[in-house]
Amino acid sequence: MMTSLFSSFDPCSSNNLFNNWLSTLTFIIILPSTYWMNNNRLSVLLKNISMTLHNEFKLLTGTHAPSGSTIMFISLLLMIAINNFLGLFPYIFTSTSHLVTALSLAAPLWLAFMLYGWINNMKHMFAHLVPLSTPNLLMPFMVLIESISNFIRPGTLAVRLSANMIAGHLLLTLLGNQTSSSSSLILMIMLFLQITLLLLECAVALIQAYVFAVLSSLYSSEVISH
Template identity: 65%
Template sequence: MMTNLFSVFDPSSSMFNLPLNWTSTFIGVVMLPMMYWVIPTRYMVMWSKVTMTLHKEFKTLIGKNGLNGSTFIFISTFTLIVYNNFMGLFPYIFTSTSHLTMTLTMAMPLWVGFMLYGWINHTKHMFAHLVPQGTPPVLMPFMVCIETISNMIRPGTLAVRLAANMIAGHLLMTLLGSTGPSLSYTIMYLLLVTQIALLMLESAVAIIQSYVFAVLSTLYSSEVN
């Protein structure tokens, strides 16, 4: 029984005392063998075009000083997030990206890796980022504090942005769906159209939020070069 409104997002489903909530995160592994087909399918051709477009976009954001192959980690992150976002749109499938456990696990290692690489290899460059160009000398101590705080909350903002956007749409669909049994047939048709429109909106949000997460991670990595 649902004890409160947010209970639908609790990771509580199990079978034979085995937690199955995070199983949907790894179901995408079954699609990997498609990459090794001699003749690529339409799905693989379409996905290859998407990844090549993302590669060119991330390569431009990283700049000429970026390491070769550094775009692959951001493409992989985008793929993982967009897959889990879409899996959460299906009924009775746990949305792993709506939990900070999942989003922080992706954001924290990326941010820590960028910080360690930047402070070890480009220390002067990292110090220069703490004071924006053209800052008056009187405001420099305050700007250092502000830039330091804004830099430290980056993984939190990445994680919370993704989780909040995922949980908001799902919560609205749950609220509207729970009112269905008590409505008349006329209002039921209106509710059905609204739910379909929300589902299309959530599909767009699933792509946009994964792209935003990957692009922001790319921009954070470009600052340490």
């Protein structure tokens, strides 16, 4: 039973292995063309969203962040959010629920931030390992704790995104499997619960993309000297 539930999150369980991963790039079709003489409504909407996110990430990264760094976080947020929404449609593989996809997004970002910080701001990185007002006796332990917390950051980002996407899909699958042999009253209740859970999953898809991008921007702000 558990194997049949989790098989929807395993690309190897399908004969169309390569087609499953193509769903990650499906969002390119949704993006509007930038070569029209007049902007359509979707272009104006995306521009307004991008400007709002730019102002938000500019506050998080600080004034010392390199110019154009917010574009990376905006693109990351939009890509994860669209892939999360696409996973709610039938017969579309949710690539963000796979740990490989989440780690492929989190690990390179974390490694780039760490290399930039240790190469350009080594003193700041060493000072960040020991919080202010730490007793001398606890300093070695704080260095160890902060080092471990830095190393597990890509794992926590990836697991948070994958686990939240898997949890909602599993609940929808479990509720859907109970409707085959149910009475009319139970069927109406299950349908109401599924619609409510689907709306909640839409909110979770957007929130998880926002959390992933915000935490990535906060990690980048820590390696830049203030």
